[in-house]
Amino acid sequence: MKRVTGILAAAVAAAFVFAGAAPALAAGPEDPAEVMRELVALNPGATEAQLHAAAEEAARESGLSTEETLLRALEEAKASVEAASAAEVESAPRSSGNKTVRLGAARHAGDIFVSPSATLFVQHGHTGIYHTTTSVVDAPGVGQRSRASDARWFKVGRGAVKQSVSVSTAKRNAAARYAYNRLRGKEYNMNFVFNKSTTGAQMNCSQLVWAAYKAGAGIDLDSNGGGGVYPYDIKHSPLTRTYQTL
Numbered sequence: 001m002k003r004v005t006g007i008l009a010a011a012v013a014a015a016f017v018f019a020g021a022a023p024a025l026a027a028g029p030e031d032p033a034e035v036m037r038e039l040v041a042l043n044p045g046a047t048e049a050q051l052h053a054a055a056e057e058a059a060r061e062s063g064l065s066t067e068e069t070l071l072r073a074l075e076e077a078k079a080s081v082e083a084a085s086a087a088e089v090e091s092a093p094r095s096s097g098n099k100t101v102r103l104g105a106a107r108h109a110g111d112i113f114v115s116p117s118a119t120l121f122v123q124h125g126h127t128g129i130y131h132t133t134t135s136v137v138d139a140p141g142v143g144q145r146s147r148a149s150d151a152r153w154f155k156v157g158r159g160a161v162k163q164s165v166s167v168s169t170a171k172r173n174a175a176a177r178y179a180y181n182r183l184r185g186k187e188y189n190m191n192f193v194f195n196k197s198t199t200g201a202q203m204n205c206s207q208l209v210w211a212a213y214k215a216g217a218g219i220d221l222d223s224n225g226g227g228g229v230y231p232y233d234i235k236h237s238p239l240t241r242t243y244q245t246l
Contacts, residue, residue, distance in 0.1 A: 035070050042077040044122055045142060045190035054194035058227050073193045073227050080192075080230035084116065084123035101246045103154040106130040106162055110172025112209055114235040115160035124192065125231030126156070129209045131180040137212075139188055139205045146186040146203050156246065163240040171217035178216025183208050193228045206231045 036048050043051070051073075052066070059069040103113055109132050117126035128138030136154055139146040165172055189195060189202035197207070198215035210229045213219040222229040223236040234240060 032067050035074050039074045042122055043193050050191055051193055058194050076226040081123050083232035084125040099158050100155045101158055103151045103156045105151055106133045109176040112163050113160055114231050115156035117157050127205050127209050127231040127234055129179045129212050131176045137179040139203045139208045142188050146184050146208055160246045161242045162244040163242050166239045167219055175213040175216040179212035195228050206234055209234055
């Protein structure tokens with residue numbers, strides 16, 4: 001992964017900032033250059049070259065044109081920001097001035113959390129998976145590798161949710177083991193737009209959770225089937241059930 005410099009490094013070195021307003025979302029542009037500019041703006045840290053190369057590969061697999069692939073990706077990115085921004089607004093009355101809380105224990109291994117969170121003022125949220133009831137695996141952000149952390153001290157945004165996944169205990173445990181054994185130590189992947197890969201040296205947060213269930217248990221938690229999987233795609237999966245809001 002290329003070194004992120006200047007304002008980007010300063011803004012995202014700590015991964016996710018639990019505050020910020022989403023940028024205004026323009027109506028769907030038709031000019032390919034404008035589509036790309038908006039897509040990069042909604043995916044801080046990714047470059048046009050990276051996204052274009054990923055779009056070309058996705059287009060070859062789907063049979064769509066690269067332009068149509070990018071336009072669909074932009075629509076999905078906007079929907080992700082809107083969902084995350086709505087969660088941020090909903091959590092505001094609960095904040096009482098304190099925007100972060102400790103995550104705490106889960107009911108089961110394989111449970112997940114989804115938290116309001118922003119990078120460079122772009123709301124996408126943050127997510128991770130419980131390896132045990134008191135340990136979470138997540139991809140924290142730029143300059144950090146995916147890791148396991150003690151959930152009892154792990155900070156999330158106010159309004160974060162804990163969710164169970166409506167599959168067998170065996171499948172939840174398989175996903176949890178896969179995350180811990182296979183997905184720790186990965187560099188951070190800045191590309192959320194086309195991140196649905198279970199392999200590779202880089203992982204972002206929603207990619208890690210999705211890959212844990214997809215590769216570890218054969219379960220797809222992406223709720224909309226788009227080219228990317230975002231934290232709120234996982235939150236809104238028909239297989240996830242919220243049992244606690246922080």
